[in-house]
Each structure stands twice: as structure tokens, then as C-alpha cells.
Amino acid sequence: MSKFLSRVDSPADLKKLSIEELPLLAREIRDMLLESISETGGHLSSNLGVVELTLAMHYVFNSPKDKFVWDVGHQSYVHKLLTGRKDRFNTLRQHEGLSGFTKREESEHDHWNCGHGGTSISAALAFAKARDLKNEDNDVIAVIGDGSLTAGMAFEGLNHTGHIQNDMIVV
Numbered sequence: 001m002s003k004f005l006s007r008v009d010s011p012a013d014l015k016k017l018s019i020e021e022l023p024l025l026a027r028e029i030r031d032m033l034l035e036s037i038s039e040t041g042g043h044l045s046s047n048l049g050v051v052e053l054t055l056a057m058h059y060v061f062n063s064p065k066d067k068f069v070w071d072v073g074h075q076s077y078v079h080k081l082l083t084g085r086k087d088r089f090n091t092l093r094q095h096e097g098l099s100g101f102t103k104r105e106e107s108e109h110d111h112w113n114c115g116h117g118g119t120s121i122s123a124a125l126a127f128a129k130a131r132d133l134k135n136e137d138n139d140v141i142a143v144i145g146d147g148s149l150t151a152g153m154a155f156e157g158l159n160h161t162g163h164i165q166n167d168m169i170v171v
Contacts, residue, residue: 014036054078071120073101083109
């Protein structure tokens with residue numbers, strides 16, 4: 001394994017690294033993605049594009065208390081690596097292996113089963129509203145890409161969020 005990635009089994013472990021070490025970890029993650037996906041298949045470019053984003057989110061927020069709602073589930077491979085699943089990453093998209101998408105049954109860090117469809121903002125709004133009704137204190141972060149923003153449901157979620165003024169983050 002690698003110098004930094006081998007030390008990260010959870011977001012808490014990630015936070016033990018210095019800011020200066022994060023670019024080195026990002027490089028190791030990219031190397032692992034290239035190696036693993038070349039063997040198992042999967043979505044390479046979408047995951048290479050969110051390495052720093054996912055590192056920053058897990059460094060700043062407190063998953064699983066804070067909820068990440070990925071719109072493009074096949075963009076969550078880095079999230080899987082940082083949340084205790086790197087030892088099983090070679091089973092990605094294999095029979096009885098890790099899912100190629102976020103999957104609640106797989107990890108307490110996966111709050112929403114998703115694929116691709118513009119649902120993250122509405123789902124995150126539901127999590128934020130539930131949090132407020134239960135007087136809980138956590139952040140809810142919807143992660144949505146440009147392709148998903150073409151879905152009508154994404155705009156409905158943005159409009160509804162703006163209308164009811166719920167506290168949540170959209171990336």
C-alpha cells in the first residue's frame with residue numbers, strides 16, 4: 001500500500017494528516033484508482049475529478065454525523081476509500097463486492113442509495129428538514145455535477161430549498 005493511504009481507514013484518520021500531506025495522499029489515491037479500475041472496471045474519470053473535493057469534504061466535515069448525499073453515485077469511489085473500504089476496493093462492482101455507487105447497507109457513511117438522476121438536492125433537503133425537526137446539529141451536503149443539474153428534479157430541489165430556507169450545502 002502507500003505511505004499515506006495505508007494510514008487512512010476513516011475520516012478521523014484523514015484529519016490526522018497535515019494539510020501539506022493531502023496532495024501526496026491525492027496522488028496515492030489517483031494511483032490506486034488507476035490500478036484498481038483497470039482491473040475491475042468502473043468509472044475512472046469522474047472519480048479522478050473529485051479526489052481533492054472528496055478529501056476536502058472529509059477533512060472539513062465530520063462524516064458520518066455530517067451527511068454527504070452524492071448525486072452521481074459512481075463518483076463516490078474516493079469517498080469509499082476514505083471510509084473504511086479500501087481493503088475491499090478490489091471487489092468493486094464484482095459479485096458480492098463493493099457497489100459502484102453509494103449504498104446504505106455498505107457503510108454508515110453512505111446515507112443515500114443513488115445512481116445518477118438529479119436527486120441529491122431534494123434528498124439532502126429531506127435530511128436537513130429531518131435534522132431540524134429532531135433538533136439535531138449536523139451538516140448536510142449535496143454533491144451534484146453539471147450533468148445532473150440538467151434534471152428537472154435538481155431545479156425543483158433548489159427552488160424548494162430556497163423557498164423554505166433550510167440550512168444545507170450544495171456543492
